[in-house]
Amino acid sequence: MKKGVPSGLYAALKDILFPAACLLCHQGLGRAADVLLCPGCAAQMPLIRPPVCSCCGREFPDAAAGNHLCGACLRNPPSFSRARAIFRYNKFTAPLIYSFKYQGCTTAMRTFTVLLARVPTLGDLREKPDLIIPVPLHKKRLRQRGFNQALELARLFFPGEKRRIQPTILLRSRWTTPQTGLDGKHRRRNLAGAFQVRDARRVQGQRILLIDDVLTTGSTVNECARVLRQNGAGNVEVLTLARVFD
Numbered sequence: 227m228k229k230g231v232p233s234g235l236y237a238a239l240k241d242i243l244f245p246a247a248c249l250l251c252h253q254g255l256g257r258a259a260d261v262l263l264c265p266g267c268a269a270q271m272p273l274i275r276p277p278v279c280s281c282c283g284r285e286f287p288d289a290a291a292g293n294h295l296c297g298a299c300l301r302n303p304p305s306f307s308r309a310r311a312i313f314r315y316n317k318f319t320a321p322l323i324y325s326f327k328y329q330g331c332t333t334a335m336r337t338f339t340v341l342l343a344r345v346p347t348l349g350d351l352r353e354k355p356d357l358i359i360p361v362p363l364h365k366k367r368l369r370q371r372g373f374n375q376a377l378e379l380a381r382l383f384f385p386g387e388k389r390r391i392q393p394t395i396l397l398r399s400r401w402t403t404p405q406t407g408l409d410g411k412h413r414r415r416n417l418a419g420a421f422q423v424r425d426a427r428r429v430q431g432q433r434i435l436l437i438d439d440v441l442t443t444g445s446t447v448n449e450c451a452r453v454l455r456q457n458g459a460g461n462v463e464v465l466t467l468a469r470v471f472d
């Protein structure tokens with residue numbers, strides 16, 4: 227807020243200069259709102275609801291089932307103990323992620339915070355991690371994009387936790403080709419040796435919450451969790467904005 231400008235006047239000017247529009251269908255919303263979604267798009271927002279896999283957070287179709295482990299987590303337990311996401315990534319929500327990740331559009335961020343508070347499955351995550359670590363970008367990618375979207379999300383989701391948010395402990399030390407289009411096996415191979423812990427003493431016995439924008443196959447966060455645990459981390463949980471389900 228600008229100093230010396232009455233807040234009502236400021237809000238009115240802002241509404242005139244930057245009229246609020248639905249982030250998905252772009253229809254005008256009248257006044258600025260906390261959630262930049264029209265009623266129709268808000269109703270269609272695919273928030274993730276229980277029952278889910280108690281480990282990876284995969285949704286189960288049978289509403290009466292209750293949380294349990296999915297087949298994939300039983301066969302191949304991941305290095306993280308839990309992963310949760312706010313909404314499903316699909317054709318409908320993809321533009322939200324795209325504008326945030328590639329166009330540096332921060333208009334959606336307030337909407338993300340409000341959605342975060344509405345997702346019941348996030349209660350499964352621990353209340354207070356010792357460290358909140360955004361999935362790092364390679365420095366070359368960071369230069370291209372200008373910001374790490376995972377760090378922006380960490381700051382947004384945990385506004386009072388500046389000290390716990392640690393973007394420099396985990397490094398992406400090896401350049402990897404984009405994961406898009408690779409299957410699970412090739413994603414894992416592509417990521418081998420990509421991450422490094424800079425100072426193992428800082429993760430010893432720590433409860434860590436990893437943050438990323440989209441969880442696709444889980445290979446990236448799983449590799450981060452594996453490296454963190456190999457370096458002595460106690461427990462690793464994952465929070466992402468969106469989650470792809472096949």
Ligand SMILES: [Zn+2]
Pocket residue numbers: 248249250251252253263264265266267268
């Ligand atoms: Zn809309």
Ligand SMILES: [Zn+2]
Pocket residue numbers: 279280281282283284295296297298299300
């Ligand atoms: Zn699972």
